[in-house]
Amino acid sequence: MRQTFLIILFTTLNLFAFSQQKSLIQGQVLNLKGEALEGVTVALVEQKNTTMTDAKGNFQLHTDLKGRLTLKALLIGYDLISRKIEVPDPNQTSIKLMLTPSDETLQTVEITGRKEKNYTNKVSFGGTKTAAEIKDVPQSIQYVTKELMQDQGAVRMTDVVKNVSGVNQYTFYDDVSIRGFRNQGGVGSSNSNQLFNGLRTFNGFWRQNLLNYLERVEVIKGPASALFGNANPGGTINKVTKKPLDTNFRAINLQAGSYNTWRGTADITGPVNKKKTLLYRINLGYENADSFRDLLFDKNIVVAPSLSYIPSDRTRINFDLVYNKSDSRLDRGQSIFGSTDLYSTPISLNVADKNDFLKEKTYLFTTSISHKLTDHITFNTSFLRTGYRQDLFEHRSTAFAVDAKGKQIEELAFRRASQRHNEQYSNSFTAYLSSDFKTGPLQHNLVTGYDYNDSTIPVGSYQNDAAGYRLKDGKIATKYVVKDSAKYEMYEYKGKMIPKPNVPSFDLSKNTHSMLDVSGYVYAPNNTDVVVPSYSQQHSIYVQDQISIDRFKVLLGLRYDTYLTDIGYKTNAVNRVTQTALLPRVGLTYEVSRDINAYATYTTGYNPQTASSQNSLSGGPFDPLKSNLLEAGLKTDWFNGRLSATASVYRIEQRNSLYNALDADNPDLMIQIGKDISKGVEMDIVGYISPNLNIVATYAYINAVLKGAQGGADSLYNNQQKPNTPKHMGSLWAKYQFSIPGLKGLGLGAGAYYVGKRTFGFQGQQNILPSKGPAYMLLNAAVYYKINKVQLQMNMNNLTNKTHWVGGYDSSRLYPGAPRNWLTSLTYTF
Structure with missing residues (x-):
C-alpha cells in the first residue's frame, strides 16, 4: 500500500x-x-x-x-x-x-515473496543457487512475472514463454523448444529438464496445468548441467511459486471467455502473528472450459498453500504444496488428407471419440530451510516430492486406411485405441553451503553442495493398445498384406471392399463422432517408457566460486555426477547401468559502465540415454548425450534501471543423438550418429519506460541444423533445420495505464507474436511430412479499467483470426493454434 x-x-x-x-x-x-x-x-x-x-x-x-x-x-x-x-x-x-x-536480494534462498508490482525482476536464485542480480550472471536468464501473465491473460506455459526469445511451442502439450532443442521431461522420463523452485521435477506432459500459483517463470538458457546435472542443451525452465508476504493481500479473480471458458482463482496472503514470524499464502484455482477443437475440454482444480516461518533474521523455513486434479481428453492433433495440404480439413477436426477420457492428479511438495551459521556462511537445504497419476482411454490416428489392393484411402484415418494407467514419483534433495570471504583484493562467493534425485515408475502401471486388422480366425494382424487378403475380414466402404480394422477408422470427410462400442476391441500390451517399471537415481557433488575484483566477476563451477539406472527394474533380470560425468562451467562478466555489463560463458551438458534405448533390442547401451555452449552478450539497464535489455550470441553443439535405424526387420533398432548444432542471436527487453508504460520485446534468430543424421552426409535430413524450429521469431507487448483526469483507471494493452516457417515431421521415420509450417503473426489487445479495489479486464487474442499451426509431427498429428478468441476478467482486491 x-x-x-x-x-x-x-x-x-x-x-x-x-x-x-x-x-x-x-x-x-x-x-x-x-x-x-x-x-x-x-x-x-x-x-x-x-x-x-x-x-x-x-x-x-x-x-x-x-x-x-x-x-x-x-x-x-x-x-x-x-x-x-x-x-x-x-x-x-x-x-x-x-x-x-529488499528481501528478494537479502535472502539466500527464495522463501518470502517478491514485492515488485511490474514486469521486472532483478534477482534470480536459479542461475547460481544464490541471490544474484541477473545482470551479474554470465548466462542469459529470462523471466516472465505474474504481472505480465495477468495482463496478457496467460494461464498456460506455452502462452507464458511467448515472452522469452528463442522459446517456441512444439505441440499442444507441456512441450516447448529452446534454441532448437526440445524441452521435455514428462511422464516416463528419467532425464527431466524442468525445475520447480530450483529443484528437479517432471511434468505430466500430455496437457498443461493452470499456473495461477506461480510468481514467475524463468528460462535459464544453455546447459545448466553444472548446477542441476543432466539438462537440455537449449535451456531449462524453472517454475517459481508465489511465496507468503509480510503484508495482507487478498485477490479474487473471475474469468469468462470463448469456448465456454469459466475460471475462478483466489490469492490470499499475510502474516499469521503480530511478530510476522509466521506467514501464509494460499492460491486456489478452478477451470471448466471447452476448446475450438472437437470434443476437447478441461476441468481443473488447483490448491496451492504456502507457509513461511522466520523465527529470526538468521533462519527461514518454507513449505509449499501444489495439488492439481484434472479431467479432460487427450488431443493428438489434426489429421489431414494426404500428407501436404494443411487446409484440407478444418483445424477443429479431432479423430478422438466420445468414449475418450484423460484423468490426472499431480502433487508437488517442497520444503526449504536457510540458516546463517555465521555472518558469512549460510546452510541451505531443500526437498521436493513429486507424484503423478494418470488414467487414459483414447482413440488416435497413426496412418491412413488401405483398400484391398493396399492403396491408401486418404480421407479415412486408420485408428488405434489405448488404455493406460500410469504412476510416477520423484524425489529431489539439495544441501549446500554458501560463504562469502576475501583473499587479498578478491571477493568470493563460494557454493559447495550435494544433490540427490530419483525417479520411480512402480509396478502396476500399464498400457494396452488395440490396433491392426481383424483376421477371419479371430486373431489380429499388425499389418495388411495384399497377397494374404483372403485371410482378412472385409467391409464395404464407398462401393469397395477394404480390410476391417480392429478399431473403426475415422472418416475425415464426414467428421462425425459417436459413443463407440469398445467391448469388442482386442488389446495387446505395449511396454513403453511411460508404463514399464523403472528406477533411476543421481548423486552429485559440486563447487562454484563467484569471484569479484573491481569491475570483473568470474564464475567457476565444477560438478561430478553419478547416474544409476536399473534396466529391468522389479524383474529377475534387473541390470544396473552406471554412468558418470564431470561438468565444468566458466563465465566472465565485465562492468563496462554502471548500466552495461558484458559477459561470456562456456558450459557443458550431459544427458544419459533413456532406459528403453539401453536394451539390446534397440542396439544399446549407447553413449550419453554430450553438449557444450559458447555464449557472449550484453546486459544493460535504461531509464535509471527501470528497463533491462539483453543481447546475446551463442553456439550449442550436442553429440551422440539417437536416430531410428529404419531397419525393416527391427523397427526398434537405433543408431547413434551425428550431432545437432544451433547458432543464434537473441534480444530481450523488459521493464517500464515510465510508471505508466510497461513493455516486453523479444527477437531470436535460430540456425539449428542436423549433421550426419540417418547415417551419412547424403541423408535426406542432413543440414536440415531442426523440426518445429523457426529461424526467425519475435514478440512485442506494451501496456499503458492512463493517469490524467477523466481517464484515470483506464489501461490499454497491445502486442504481436511472430513465428517464421518451420519444418514439420522428422521423427526418425521415412514418412516425413514434406509440408512446411507456414509463418504467422498474431495480434493481441487488452483493455483494463480499475476503480478502487475492482478491475475489469478484457483480452482479445488473434484479432485477425489468422489460421496457423504451432507445430506438427506428420499428417496425422498437426497442432493448429486457436482462432480469434476473447477472455474477460473481474478482479477484486482487499
Whole structure:
C-alpha cells in the first residue's frame, strides 16, 4: 500500500514555480556500502513534490512548508524508506538517506515473496543457487512475472514463454523448444529438464496445468548441467511459486471467455502473528472450459498453500504444496488428407471419440530451510516430492486406411485405441553451503553442495493398445498384406471392399463422432517408457566460486555426477547401468559502465540415454548425450534501471543423438550418429519506460541444423533445420495505464507474436511430412479499467483470426493454434 501511495505521488508532480521564501531540502542517497545511488525517486509527501537523484546520489527539493515533514525514497531492488525531517525557515536542510536491499536480494534462498508490482525482476536464485542480480550472471536468464501473465491473460506455459526469445511451442502439450532443442521431461522420463523452485521435477506432459500459483517463470538458457546435472542443451525452465508476504493481500479473480471458458482463482496472503514470524499464502484455482477443437475440454482444480516461518533474521523455513486434479481428453492433433495440404480439413477436426477420457492428479511438495551459521556462511537445504497419476482411454490416428489392393484411402484415418494407467514419483534433495570471504583484493562467493534425485515408475502401471486388422480366425494382424487378403475380414466402404480394422477408422470427410462400442476391441500390451517399471537415481557433488575484483566477476563451477539406472527394474533380470560425468562451467562478466555489463560463458551438458534405448533390442547401451555452449552478450539497464535489455550470441553443439535405424526387420533398432548444432542471436527487453508504460520485446534468430543424421552426409535430413524450429521469431507487448483526469483507471494493452516457417515431421521415420509450417503473426489487445479495489479486464487474442499451426509431427498429428478468441476478467482486491 505504501508503494502504491508513493507511485500516485510520483505521477502528480508539482510543476509550479517556487516563491523566493521556499526552503531548500538537499541531500544524498547511498547504499549500505556507502556508494551513491542514481535514479532514486525522492518525494516530499505533504507537498506531493518529487525529484530523482543524479549520478552522485544527490537530490534537491524546494518547499514553502515548515515543521516536521515526511521524506520518502524509492528504488527498485531496495526497501522503501521514510524519514521525518524538520524544516525551519529560511534555513537550508541537508540529509543523507541509506537504502537497504529488499528481501528478494537479502535472502539466500527464495522463501518470502517478491514485492515488485511490474514486469521486472532483478534477482534470480536459479542461475547460481544464490541471490544474484541477473545482470551479474554470465548466462542469459529470462523471466516472465505474474504481472505480465495477468495482463496478457496467460494461464498456460506455452502462452507464458511467448515472452522469452528463442522459446517456441512444439505441440499442444507441456512441450516447448529452446534454441532448437526440445524441452521435455514428462511422464516416463528419467532425464527431466524442468525445475520447480530450483529443484528437479517432471511434468505430466500430455496437457498443461493452470499456473495461477506461480510468481514467475524463468528460462535459464544453455546447459545448466553444472548446477542441476543432466539438462537440455537449449535451456531449462524453472517454475517459481508465489511465496507468503509480510503484508495482507487478498485477490479474487473471475474469468469468462470463448469456448465456454469459466475460471475462478483466489490469492490470499499475510502474516499469521503480530511478530510476522509466521506467514501464509494460499492460491486456489478452478477451470471448466471447452476448446475450438472437437470434443476437447478441461476441468481443473488447483490448491496451492504456502507457509513461511522466520523465527529470526538468521533462519527461514518454507513449505509449499501444489495439488492439481484434472479431467479432460487427450488431443493428438489434426489429421489431414494426404500428407501436404494443411487446409484440407478444418483445424477443429479431432479423430478422438466420445468414449475418450484423460484423468490426472499431480502433487508437488517442497520444503526449504536457510540458516546463517555465521555472518558469512549460510546452510541451505531443500526437498521436493513429486507424484503423478494418470488414467487414459483414447482413440488416435497413426496412418491412413488401405483398400484391398493396399492403396491408401486418404480421407479415412486408420485408428488405434489405448488404455493406460500410469504412476510416477520423484524425489529431489539439495544441501549446500554458501560463504562469502576475501583473499587479498578478491571477493568470493563460494557454493559447495550435494544433490540427490530419483525417479520411480512402480509396478502396476500399464498400457494396452488395440490396433491392426481383424483376421477371419479371430486373431489380429499388425499389418495388411495384399497377397494374404483372403485371410482378412472385409467391409464395404464407398462401393469397395477394404480390410476391417480392429478399431473403426475415422472418416475425415464426414467428421462425425459417436459413443463407440469398445467391448469388442482386442488389446495387446505395449511396454513403453511411460508404463514399464523403472528406477533411476543421481548423486552429485559440486563447487562454484563467484569471484569479484573491481569491475570483473568470474564464475567457476565444477560438478561430478553419478547416474544409476536399473534396466529391468522389479524383474529377475534387473541390470544396473552406471554412468558418470564431470561438468565444468566458466563465465566472465565485465562492468563496462554502471548500466552495461558484458559477459561470456562456456558450459557443458550431459544427458544419459533413456532406459528403453539401453536394451539390446534397440542396439544399446549407447553413449550419453554430450553438449557444450559458447555464449557472449550484453546486459544493460535504461531509464535509471527501470528497463533491462539483453543481447546475446551463442553456439550449442550436442553429440551422440539417437536416430531410428529404419531397419525393416527391427523397427526398434537405433543408431547413434551425428550431432545437432544451433547458432543464434537473441534480444530481450523488459521493464517500464515510465510508471505508466510497461513493455516486453523479444527477437531470436535460430540456425539449428542436423549433421550426419540417418547415417551419412547424403541423408535426406542432413543440414536440415531442426523440426518445429523457426529461424526467425519475435514478440512485442506494451501496456499503458492512463493517469490524467477523466481517464484515470483506464489501461490499454497491445502486442504481436511472430513465428517464421518451420519444418514439420522428422521423427526418425521415412514418412516425413514434406509440408512446411507456414509463418504467422498474431495480434493481441487488452483493455483494463480499475476503480478502487475492482478491475475489469478484457483480452482479445488473434484479432485477425489468422489460421496457423504451432507445430506438427506428420499428417496425422498437426497442432493448429486457436482462432480469434476473447477472455474477460473481474478482479477484486482487499
